[in-house]
Amino acid sequence: MALDRDHVLRSAAALLTRKSTATMDEVARAAGISRATLHRHFAGRDALVRALEALGIAECEAALNRARLDEGPAADAVRRLVREIQPAAGLLAFLYGENQLWEGEGQNTGWLGLDTRISALFQRGQRDGELRIDLTPGWLTEAFYGLITSCAWATVDGRVAPRDFPTMVAELLLGGALRRAES
Amino acid sequence: MALDRDHVLRSAAALLTRKSTATMDEVARAAGISRATLHRHFAGRDALVRALEALGIAECEAALNRARLDEGPAADAVRRLVREIQPAAGLLAFLYGENQLWEGEGQNTGWLGLDTRISALFQRGQRDGELRIDLTPGWLTEAFYGLITSCAWATVDGRVAPRDFPTMVAELLLGGALRRAES
DNA sequence: CCGTGTTGAGACACTCATGTCTCAGGCGAG
DNA sequence: CTCGCCTGAGACATGAGTGTCTCAACACGG
Structure with missing residues (x-):
């Protein structure tokens, strides 16, 4: 059951x-x-979506825990996070587009905690001088979700191989498209 | 009329x-x-969405033209592109989430041309040694749309100021979150 | 002043997803 | 075997959104 x-x-x-x-x-x-x-x-479609939301939040939290965000360099933590969150990426992509969840005051507070933890990771990276400070933690968090969603859809459509998912998302988010001067 | x-x-x-x-x-x-x-x-909702699709494609093409993608460094071209496409970002975000447009064989071929042109820009940057080659042009194009969408929503919700839109999208896409070693 | 054309408001039927209900069939436990 | 429980299939009513239509009100140019 x-x-x-x-x-x-x-x-x-x-x-x-x-x-x-x-x-x-x-x-x-x-x-x-x-x-x-x-x-x-x-009970109905709404209940199903809510249950999916709860599942998504739970999987995200589990992924955050497995990624040990407060250990080691922030960049490595981001890479671990992307890798751990990949199994839930499709679900996240669906929920991210379900704007029905965000309007109104009945929105699940679980997202807030998630956002806070991810945002805190970026803040730590900035404090340590590892991440640039001209991109706000809030925007980085938003972009994180956006890239997860894009890559999940691209994976479903076969434009990105599942095994490349972690690299594509993490390396773009961290390093950007520009070639580094050295290394 | x-x-x-x-x-x-x-x-x-x-x-x-x-x-x-x-x-x-x-x-x-x-x-x-x-x-x-x-x-x-x-004639109906479908016709409205199709008209919005055509409008979105037209605005994108106009933005691509204004951005003069084949002039100067690819990075600058990307910055120009993001700046020029900002007015259409909201519309793009809506269309990007309208998966009804992508399934079936009736999808507007205008998107193909758009994708090709943007992808070509990234390819040019890679050929010139300006952009890294481990992120495929296709994925960079996808990520471009994704970041536009995320930032458009964040702007609507007030989490990102409209005047910061070009910087946030372009600098993250190009430079990533990591702090550059120098410069 | 008078036709022409456009608009808003409303009525109407239709479609489709949803939610609820009933009932027959299957499957395992005792 | 038989009872109880769960399931699938289907019927049914409901509500929302849609597409079409009519008609009165209005503006505008001749």
Whole structure:
């Protein structure tokens, strides 16, 4: 039962990443169950999205924990973070585009904590003189989400290989497109 | 009449940037006209979105032309491009998230030309030794769109000031978050 | 003053996703 | 075997958004 629920959430996330307007019926079929059973798990579409949001937040937090953001150079922490967050990238991309979640005051406070932790990582990098200070931590956090989303979609469409995901996101975010003078 | 149509498109773009699921009625009210008149301009929601797509492509092409991508260093060309494309950023953000446009074979070929031109700019930068070669032009193009989208949303939400838009996008895309060794 | 043309408001039917319900079939536990 | 539970399939009502239509009000030029 609990396993079923998780399985449904996973396949729903995979489907909604590709087609964010998928029907409840499509979601059910993607999970290999009927619409009736889907409704027995989740009261409605809203409840499903909320559950996906909670799952996304939980996976993000787990990834943040595994990445040990406060250890070693900030750049390496960012690389670890991107690598750990990749499995949740598709789900994140879906949620990032679901602006329904951000308007209104009912937004999940979990995002705030996530933003704070990621932002703190960039702040630490700036304090240590490792990261430039003319790009605000808030914008870096935003750009982080944006690049994750872009690369997740590019991966789904086959324009980026899954194995290149961590490099593409982390190296662009950290080093940019310009060639370094040396090294 | 032609002016009206353009005005409707502009306000529709502004509204849909904030709320991509806005009703035809909301779009009409945002433009200060009735739903009936809106339908006299655009046969339906699909036609409206297609018109917005065409507008977005046209504005992008105009921005590309103004930016003179093949002149001077590639990095400067990217900076010019971001600056010129800023007015269309909101519209681009909406279209970028409208995955309905990308699935199916009816997708507008204008995007292909755009992608090609932007990708060519990155390729030129790589050929000149100005840009790193471990990030593919395709991914840089994708990341370009992604950062435009993220910054457009951040601007709408007030997390980024409009005047900082060009710097934030271009400098992150080009230089990344890492502090340069020197200069 | 009078036709012409456009607009806004509203009514209407239609489609589609949703939410709820019922019922028959299957499957495992006792 | 039989009972209880879960599931899938389908019917049904509902609501929202849409597309079409009519009609009265209005502005404008002749």
